[in-house]
Amino acid sequence: MNDATNRVKNMMKNLFNSILIISSLLSGFAGIDRANAQSAKGDSVVTQLDPHSSNGLFSSHASYTFNVKSTFDYPEVGKLSYLVTTEAGKKVRADSIHIKLGAKSSGSYNFEIPGVPPGFYKINFMINVTDYDDTTIRSFGVKPDKLRSPHAKPADFESFWHDAKSDLAKVKPEYKITPVPDTTKFNRKVFKVEMKSLGGLTVTGFLSEPNLNNRKFAVLLALPGYQVTLGPMSGPDPDMAIFTLNIRGSGYSKGKIDERKESWIILSLEDKNKYILRGAIMDCVRAVDFIYTRKELRQDNIIAAGGSLGGLLALATSSVDKRISFCSAANPIMCDVRNLVHEVDWPLIDIRKYVATRPDLTMDKAFDNLDYFDGKNFASDLECPTLVGMGMLDNIAPPDHVYIAYNEIKAPKHIIIFRDLGHAVARSYNVYEGRWMRDTFALF
Numbered sequence: 001m002n003d004a005t006n007r008v009k010n011m012m013k014n015l016f017n018s019i020l021i022i023s024s025l026l027s028g029f030a031g032i033d034r035a036n037a038q039s040a041k042g043d044s045v046v047t048q049l050d051p052h053s054s055n056g057l058f059s060s061h062a063s064y065t066f067n068v069k070s071t072f073d074y075p076e077v078g079k080l081s082y083l084v085t086t087e088a089g090k091k092v093r094a095d096s097i098h099i100k101l102g103a104k105s106s107g108s109y110n111f112e113i114p115g116v117p118p119g120f121y122k123i124n125f126m127i128n129v130t131d132y133d134d135t136t137i138r139s140f141g142v143k144p145d146k147l148r149s150p151h152a153k154p155a156d157f158e159s160f161w162h163d164a165k166s167d168l169a170k171v172k173p174e175y176k177i178t179p180v181p182d183t184t185k186f187n188r189k190v191f192k193v194e195m196k197s198l199g200g201l202t203v204t205g206f207l208s209e210p211n212l213n214n215r216k217f218a219v220l221l222a223l224p225g226y227q228v229t230l231g232p233m234s235g236p237d238p239d240m241a242i243f244t245l246n247i248r249g250s251g252y253s254k255g256k257i258d259e260r261k262e263s264w265i266i267l268s269l270e271d272k273n274k275y276i277l278r279g280a281i282m283d284c285v286r287a288v289d290f291i292y293t294r295k296e297l298r299q300d301n302i303i304a305a306g307g308s309l310g311g312l313l314a315l316a317t318s319s320v321d322k323r324i325s326f327c328s329a330a331n332p333i334m335c336d337v338r339n340l341v342h343e344v345d346w347p348l349i350d351i352r353k354y355v356a357t358r359p360d361l362t363m364d365k366a367f368d369n370l371d372y373f374d375g376k377n378f379a380s381d382l383e384c385p386t387l388v389g390m391g392m393l394d395n396i397a398p399p400d401h402v403y404i405a406y407n408e409i410k411a412p413k414h415i416i417i418f419r420d421l422g423h424a425v426a427r428s429y430n431v432y433e434g435r436w437m438r439d440t441f442a443l444f
Contacts, residue, residue, distance in 0.1 A: 045072070049065075057144060058141070062116075067106065071104055077129060078129030080128075087343045093116065119141070120142075120399040121139065139393050141400075176195070188210055189209050192206055198282040198283070203283045206243070227251075229246065232244065249280075265351075270360065272368075281313065281316045285317060308423065316373070325441065326440050334375055337373075343398050376404050376405040376408050385411060386411055414436070
């Protein structure tokens with residue numbers, strides 16, 4: 001193996017390690033497909049559900065195999081059934097079969113679920129036999145590329161965000177940069193960065209860059225999940241600087257905005273020009289402004305990345321600020337917000353409570369304002385390569401909503417679906433993200 005090949009392999013390993021350090025704050029890992037019931041004597045019933053699709057998507061109808069194994073010395077008799085519902089819980093289809101397992105035997109049962117229109121669905125497989133009762137919950141999608149929202153974005157969407165950036169530009173950033181110790185083993189330069197953002201509020205971030213002179217670094221702009229505190233982040237990649245941002249009212253940027261966790265998302269919702277997300281998205285734009293002041297950072301190589309709220313922020317920042325070169329949005333919340341009713345508890349439950357306390361605010365007016373912060377409306381204006389990740393079992397960023405936003409993207413794009421995960425992505429997402437970013441930025 002030649003030296004050039006070794007260098008590329010080492011750089012890919014370092015990049016993966018760096019991104020994994022960041023994404024570990026925003027992602028979770030899940031997924032056990034097997035279940036079992038065990039008697040005092042050690043006998044058991046073990047089940048395994050096998051979808052006939054690696055990512056849970058089907059081009060026509062969904063199909064599964066349900067495997068059951070019994071080690072009991074006597075037959076297991078009962079029923080195996082399934083129930084398909086929409087993401088909102090409406091029954092779509094159900095069926096059942098009677099099964100009989102002999103002593104110490106196993107069986108495999110095939111199911112096909114025909115006749116469902118394009119969309120995402122929950123499916124519950126229920127087994128009820130002599131010594132075992134259990135339910136396995138999964139999701140599947142049928143022709144998701146056909147999904148579109150019936151709700152158009154506001155006609156003045158782009159001008160609204162143009163005005164927001166104009167308001168931000170009137171605020172002098174007054175950057176304050178303070179060196180802080182690097183507490184990791186990676187020997188990097190680390191700086192605390194304080195800067196003025198929209199409305200004159202001070203927000204805080206941390207810049208971590210390789211301790212190398214006469215080098216220019218690509219930049220990973222790490223955006224926070226909901227009420228996540230982001231401190232300095234490091235990694236072994238010698239080509240990449242990391243800028244972690246704490247948006248207003250979150251983490252190190254609480255300052256004048258110090259709301260309870262459930263109150264942040266509804267702050268000033270009655271006025272779209274004062275709503276908390278308008279300022280938060282401008283905080284992200286201000287972070288890009290800061291990156292542009294640093295001569296050691298490559299302004300043509302900026303990736304905006306985040307999960308959950310950070311996924312929405314990544315879509316929004318990359319949409320309104322064309323200086324972003326690559327967007328990575330995992331499990332972005334608040335996509336196709338008008339259709340979230342009956343599908344998610346949060347943030348709708350807090351929005352309804354807030355509306356009830358404001359006599360001049362209705363749910364219709366709240367949705368009119370939220371249209372300007374809807375992930376699908378940002379998605380249609382993206383121009384940079386975009387990676388999206390989603391969990392098929394996500395009850396915070398439901399898969400149909402994430403996919404509707406994805407379908408709006410006209411730029412080069414790719415989506416990675418985790419059929420057995422909820423509000424999380426797995427390591428394979430970070431590996432793909434690192435490879436695509438390095439290829440996009442020509443870092444070899």
